[in-house]
Amino acid sequence: MKNKNRPLLELSNIVVEFNADHGEKIHAVSDISFAIFKGETLGLVGESGCGKSSLARAVMQLPGPASGKVTFCSKDLAQLSKKELLKIRPRFQMVFQDSVSALNPKRSVGKTIAMPLKVTGNLSKNERHTLVEKMMSKVGLDSELFNNKPHQFSGGQCQRIQIARALITEPELLICDEPVSSLDVSIQAQIINLLETMRKQYDLTMLFISHDLAVVKNISDRIAVMYLGKLCEIAPSEQLYQSCAHPYTSALFSAIPRVNHPQAFPKLQRCIGELPSPTAPPSGCRFRTRCPKVKEQCVFEEPKLYEISPGHTVACHLFQ
Amino acid sequence: MSIPLLSVKHLTTDIHLEQGKVRAVRDVSFDLWQGKTIGIVGESGCGKSILCKSILKLLPAYAHILEKSQIIFNGRSINNLTEKELNKIRGQGAAMIFQDPLSSLNPVMKIGHQVTETLLYHLKMEEEPALKKAEDLLKAVGIANPSQRIDQYPHQLSGGLRQRVAIAIALACEPKLLIADEPTTALDVTVQAEILDLLDHLQIQRNMAMILVTHDFGLAACRADEIAVMYGGKIVEYAPAEKLLANPRMPYTKALINAIPRLEDPPHTPLQFIEGQPPNMMIPYAGCCFAPRCSLAGHQCRDQEPLLINDDTDDHSFACWNPLGKIS
Numbered sequence: 001m002k003n004k005n006r007p008l009l010e011l012s013n014i015v016v017e018f019n020a021d022h023g024e025k026i027h028a029v030s031d032i033s034f035a036i037f038k039g040e041t042l043g044l045v046g047e048s049g050c051g052k053s054s055l056a057r058a059v060m061q062l063p064g065p066a067s068g069k070v071t072f073c074s075k076d077l078a079q080l081s082k083k084e085l086l087k088i089r090p091r092f093q094m095v096f097q098d099s100v101s102a103l104n105p106k107r108s109v110g111k112t113i114a115m116p117l118k119v120t121g122n123l124s125k126n127e128r129h130t131l132v133e134k135m136m137s138k139v140g141l142d143s144e145l146f147n148n149k150p151h152q153f154s155g156g157q158c159q160r161i162q163i164a165r166a167l168i169t170e171p172e173l174l175i176c177d178e179p180v181s182s183l184d185v186s187i188q189a190q191i192i193n194l195l196e197t198m199r200k201q202y203d204l205t206m207l208f209i210s211h212d213l214a215v216v217k218n219i220s221d222r223i224a225v226m227y228l229g230k231l232c233e234i235a236p237s238e239q240l241y242q243s244c245a246h247p248y249t250s251a252l253f254s255a256i257p258r259v260n261h262p263q264a265f266p267k268l269q270r271c272i273g274e275l276p277s278p279t280a281p282p283s284g285c286r287f288r289t290r291c292p293k294v295k296e297q298c299v300f301e302e303p304k305l306y307e308i309s310p311g312h313t314v315a316c317h318l319f320q
Numbered sequence: 321m322s323i324p325l326l327s328v329k330h331l332t333t334d335i336h337l338e339q340g341k342v343r344a345v346r347d348v349s350f351d352l353w354q355g356k357t358i359g360i361v362g363e364s365g366c367g368k369s370i371l372c373k374s375i376l377k378l379l380p381a382y383a384h385i386l387e388k389s390q391i392i393f394n395g396r397s398i399n400n401l402t403e404k405e406l407n408k409i410r411g412q413g414a415a416m417i418f419q420d421p422l423s424s425l426n427p428v429m430k431i432g433h434q435v436t437e438t439l440l441y442h443l444k445m446e447e448e449p450a451l452k453k454a455e456d457l458l459k460a461v462g463i464a465n466p467s468q469r470i471d472q473y474p475h476q477l478s479g480g481l482r483q484r485v486a487i488a489i490a491l492a493c494e495p496k497l498l499i500a501d502e503p504t505t506a507l508d509v510t511v512q513a514e515i516l517d518l519l520d521h522l523q524i525q526r527n528m529a530m531i532l533v534t535h536d537f538g539l540a541a542c543r544a545d546e547i548a549v550m551y552g553g554k555i556v557e558y559a560p561a562e563k564l565l566a567n568p569r570m571p572y573t574k575a576l577i578n579a580i581p582r583l584e585d586p587p588h589t590p591l592q593f594i595e596g597q598p599p600n601m602m603i604p605y606a607g608c609c610f611a612p613r614c615s616l617a618g619h620q621c622r623d624q625e626p627l628l629i630n631d632d633t634d635d636h637s638f639a640c641w642n643p644l645g646k647i648s
Contacts, residue, residue, distance in 0.1 A: 258541070
């Protein structure tokens, strides 16, 4: 990993909120800070509704966060004008979870892949066409399918189209929001391998979001675990697997059904019940309502992030 | 052991589409004993769901179960039963949980009514005791405040709670067989673990048999006694779970297991995948349906269909001309 110490993307105190019915507020992301260094892949895991996608959208300025700072390549994205933002957009792109809604059904895939170039660049139609054909073959799509529409492709191929569209501007940062969650394992493996090849080829820095810890561990150098809008734990992938600290992370690991360890279901570490509503998150530690190791302090006091070993931080009173 | 609770023999289901006929389930046979779980594993489109619906005859009108198919439930063939007799089996004898609880629950009906519906219909209970029983059922599936929940509508519940309601409905008449078609696919792993623990518990308590359909090999490995792997509408390998995982004989089974990312592998380990596409079920084929994607395929594989046979053990069967490693 080159330039390991230079963050490409820095998030500080990101807050994302949505208005719900009856004047309530959904606290989707609450005060999250972390950095992604150049050349690394950071995995972001957590259950559905924990704010992973909201965080990704905040980074993409789709729209930006309610408060907090997104710094990309030393630029505060919120301070940029619309024009300036459009100029920098080719350098950070995103692959969305649901390719059916992320691709325009009426637009040919060739045009879809060329769209970012058309919006942000000043290449001629022919130049764009050549680049798209090259990109299609790089992601494993037959360039003869240039004029086909998304419905003529399978789920795995649609994800390839999305990857091609995201990479056509040769970005430095690629955000992948659950890119493989609706695919069969064999197709999932192909797409993950493709992302790894592309990462090496384009020297990409990635934020990879998934609810599947095994997938995240396979692709990431570091993993951040989110729970109900908060960051619980962040550590190098192997370290998180070997010695995860937060009770929620252990609960996640122990809940994974594994082919080679069918008996490994340590029930004691399980968390109980379901995610509380993000409109009224619990006081103190947000995980306390489901935590098997909850104590009195957790009700009143929000845990800070403690560094328990170099690069491994955890937000839990047990590590005070 | 006496007779199996469910015996499926040569089950074959055709689906008639505008473009032509699809043979979605091809000659599937298996036995399921009381208290046991069979896991049916396969990729999307392999015929898992149609198989389940065929067993309970819950198929749409354009699907057709072939004559030679036999489904024997509790010692009785259900082939020629009338709709009325079938309805007696559905619910009381065998119940089903579907993948998506949002679409299997009625959005404009209160939770309480949806649970009591089966009690009123099948058990001919009175409204009041039925409501009481509904509360008990919701409590049994781990819903904390059932008396409030019965007055709510499905959209007011989270995905996990909805699936619990669907389970409560399925279990209302204490079925002998539960068919769970991807019951936890829409749920998070932590909730999935809880729901499956609950099913385990209820299964032991009631000696219920279960068909667990899933695309997740890990899930089947953890929860099923026996696993049947489906590909192209057929069972291509069938064995006790630990045997199948320790020693897969059919190359497809092994490829499917190998494609799963493993937690113990270091980051950036390249994943193995299966080349090519799943078979187009509209086009009939002569040989093994996996042959076009199989690295071990020879002439015989392409020309002649392998049957599901046992090799050296009675309980491990596979359909393959070039099976992987024999145990010596």
